[in-house]
Amino acid sequence: MVDDAAYALIAEVDAGLKEGMGEAELAEKLSGSLADVDRKEVLSEILELKRSGRLFAADEYEERIEAFKERETVVKAMCLHIAHACNLACRYCFAGEGEYFGPCGLMSLETGKQALDYLVAHSGSRRNLEVDFFGGEPLLNWEVVKALVEYGRELEKTHDKNFRFTLTTNGTLLTEEILEYVNKEMSNLVLSIDGRQAVHDRMRPYRDGRGSYEEILPKYIRAAESRGQTNYYVRGTYTHYNTDFAKDVLHLADLGFKQISIEPVVAQPSEPYALTEEDLPVLLEQYDILAAEMLKRKKEGRGFNFFHFMIDLECGPCVYKRLSGCGAGCEYVSVTPWGDIYPCHQFVGQEEFKLGSVTEGIKNTELRKEFHDCNVYSKPECRKCFAKYYCSGGCMANAQHFSGDINGSYRIGCELQRKRVECAIMLKVAEADNQ
Amino acid sequence: MKHIKSLETKDFKKSLEKGGCGECQTSCQSACKTSCTVGNQSCEQDKASK
Numbered sequence: 001m002v003d004d005a006a007y008a009l010i011a012e013v014d015a016g017l018k019e020g021m022g023e024a025e026l027a028e029k030l031s032g033s034l035a036d037v038d039r040k041e042v043l044s045e046i047l048e049l050k051r052s053g054r055l056f057a058a059d060e061y062e063e064r065i066e067a068f069k070e071r072e073t074v075v076k077a078m079c080l081h082i083a084h085a086c087n088l089a090c091r092y093c094f095a096g097e098g099e100y101f102g103p104c105g106l107m108s109l110e111t112g113k114q115a116l117d118y119l120v121a122h123s124g125s126r127r128n129l130e131v132d133f134f135g136g137e138p139l140l141n142w143e144v145v146k147a148l149v150e151y152g153r154e155l156e157k158t159h160d161k162n163f164r165f166t167l168t169t170n171g172t173l174l175t176e177e178i179l180e181y182v183n184k185e186m187s188n189l190v191l192s193i194d195g196r197q198a199v200h201d202r203m204r205p206y207r208d209g210r211g212s213y214e215e216i217l218p219k220y221i222r223a224a225e226s227r228g229q230t231n232y233y234v235r236g237t238y239t240h241y242n243t244d245f246a247k248d249v250l251h252l253a254d255l256g257f258k259q260i261s262i263e264p265v266v267a268q269p270s271e272p273y274a275l276t277e278e279d280l281p282v283l284l285e286q287y288d289i290l291a292a293e294m295l296k297r298k299k300e301g302r303g304f305n306f307f308h309f310m311i312d313l314e315c316g317p318c319v320y321k322r323l324s325g326c327g328a329g330c331e332y333v334s335v336t337p338w339g340d341i342y343p344c345h346q347f348v349g350q351e352e353f354k355l356g357s358v359t360e361g362i363k364n365t366e367l368r369k370e371f372h373d374c375n376v377y378s379k380p381e382c383r384k385c386f387a388k389y390y391c392s393g394g395c396m397a398n399a400q401h402f403s404g405d406i407n408g409s410y411r412i413g414c415e416l417q418r419k420r421v422e423c424a425i426m427l428k429v430a431e432a433d434n435q
Numbered sequence: 436m437k438h439i440k441s442l443e444t445k446d447f448k449k450s451l452e453k454g455g456c457g458e459c460q461t462s463c464q465s466a467c468k469t470s471c472t473v474g475n476q477s478c479e480q481d482k483a484s485k
Contacts, residue, residue, distance in 0.1 A: 006438040038438075045436045053448070054441055060448065077461035094469065126457055128479070130464045166464055190466055233466035261466035307466045311474045314443055315481035317459055318450035326462045326471045345468060389447075390474030392462075398470070413470065421474065428442055 001429050005038040006045065013046050014056055023047060061319060065377050068323055073372060074124035077327070079334040079345045080115055082107045082145055083136040088170050089207045092237055092265045092273055098136035100336070100349035106141040107337040111358065112148045115335045118358040120159050132166040134334075134345060139173035149185050166190065168235075170204070171216035171223075179223055187231060191220045194236035195248020195262065202241060203273070221256065229258040233307060239265040239273035243282045246290040253297070253304045261307030264416055266346075266398055275412055284419045291423040295430055311390065311424035322376070325392030329355065329371025343371050346397030371396065374406050381409035387421040445478075456480060 002010065009030055016026045023043070030039055049055035084105045086098025095101075107115075116131070123129055131152065133145050145167070152163040167182055168190040182189055193216060194200040201211025224232055234257045238245035245262055252260050264283070267274040275283070290306065297303050326332055329343030336348055339358040347353035356363040376382045376393040394413060402410040458479040462471050 001440045003438050042438045045439045048436075049439065049441065054444075061451070064451075071455070074457070076457055077464050079463070128458050130461055132464050134468075164460075164464075168468070188465065235466050235468075237469070259466075263467060263469055266469045307475070308470075308472060312477050314445055315477045316445050316474055317476050317478055318455060318480075319447050320451075320455035321459060321473060321476075322447075325473060328463075331457065332461045332463065344463060391471050392473040393471070395469065395471040417470065424474070425442075432440070432442055 001433065006042045009039070009042045010046060010055075013043065017050070017056065061323065062377050065323070065375060068320070068375065069373050071320070072124075073327070073330040074126055075119055075122040075331060075333060076126045076128070077130040077132075077332040078115060078119050079132045079134050079332070080107070080112065080148070081135060081334060081336050081345070081348060082112070082133045082138040082148075083141040084337050085140050086135060086137045086170070087140065087172055087206065088137070088204055088212055090170075090204045092203055092239060092267060092271075094266065094346060095136065096349070102349050105337040107144060107335075109144050109147050111335075111337065111339045112144055113151050114339060114358040116148060116152055116155060118335075118341075118361075120155050120161060123161065127160065128162050128164060130164045130166065132168060134168050137170050137173065138167060139169055139178065142173070142178060146181065164188070168192070170212065171219050172206075172212055174216075174219045174223065176222075179219075179226060182223075183226055189223060189227065189232040191216075191223060191232065191234050192236065193217070193220060193234050193252065194238070195242070195245065196251045199238075199242045199248055200236070203237070203239065217255070224257055224259075231259075233259045233261045235261040235263070235307075237265050238262055239267075240275055240279060241273055243275075243279050244286060245283075246286040246293070249290055249306060250293060258304045259307075260304060263308070264413065266395075266401070266410075266413070268401070277412070280412060280415055283416060287416075287419045287423050291427055295427060298431075299434070308420040309424045309427055311421070311428065313425075313428060319389075322389040322392050324375055326395070328396050329368055329374075343367075344397055346395070347400075370406065378407045379409060380407075381414065385414070385418065387418045390421045390424075391417045445481075450478070 012030055027043055084099050089097045119129055138145055149165055156163055164187040165185055166188040167186050170192045194203055197213040200213040204212050206212060234252050249260055249262050264275055334342045334345045334348050335358055341355045341357055342348045342353055355368055362368050374396055376388045379393045382388040382393050396406040398410040398413050399408045400406045460476050462473050
């Protein structure tokens, strides 16, 4: 956090240093609009921060990128498509109403076991393995989910692994019995809901057109309470139809939810609900409104977490993780109900992105290498972006879908990401300032 | 400092020396399935040493 004097001088000092000026020259040539005493103090503070590597730090990672690409990776996370079927018909579903533009199908127990075997066999010395039961709607295949959790627990003992299971559900089939099991076995629960009833029901109807909000809400309130308001997310999507999405986040907070994630829709521009360039200023302002309200509520003792404003500055990921991002295609893979392997859930159904299968292993090693080598420095748009170590170059699927290249970028997504990081840091600063 | 206050942040360079264990959470396994958010995830080594 800087005061006006420091704000006025930082860019000038940076420019001066780049021109090779020393401390004495800088002191002489710096902006004359400040009092001498301020100028000297600010300069001294800036140079001290520079000396300690906290300001104007040089990028020392790009030169190591070739060595980074030589790293050995193992599979440590799997998105298990337990059902390519859904009882809802969400209008924005990237999976084509849960079926991924292919046939409807449920994963068999045998295929599921082969998938977990594949994960264990390719996880090397990694102990923590993540499996997300995903769909479609995974509760349409609940018995197989349970059997796979049991199987995973056996594998833990025989292979010294620790499975962290997650369930992502639309909530319609969630029962007390299922919830009890989920609370015992799943480290995270993701509950889909978009916010206000009209917003939710417009985009997340049943196949006969009925809205799903009223049915799922009491179940979600119960689920959140039963998990002690932690290790879960109510997760939604905002679209062109609700560019005032801060109201949806706050609606969920008003209902008592403490872990909230609302993400921008990712859709081709031809879709009527797709976000547009004209929406951007409104959306950016919404994040400001949300951040200010969150700050206020926190001071009042009724704070909540918003996933995209969460940032761990002190214990965040190491540089390797920040360079490589989500690990899609090498550390993270998706498995279809038939055992086919794709780089991630967003590539499923696009035949050209099929990597292999859980029985045959990775066959398309060239494609795997492309994903393995993708990093923040392989993306031209990331080079000058201040947020690149927070999003790690962004979502490869979005880049592919909007630019035709996993090393490309998705401009609207990047603008929103930068804003979210900015707000997250602002909240940290405000918190520190209050203390 | 009088004019500039900075937050305590992770030392990236140090993490280059001991990082890369890969035990941390994968971003899309948390709550984002259509974007990539890495900065909010915690390092398992840091968590264990706290």
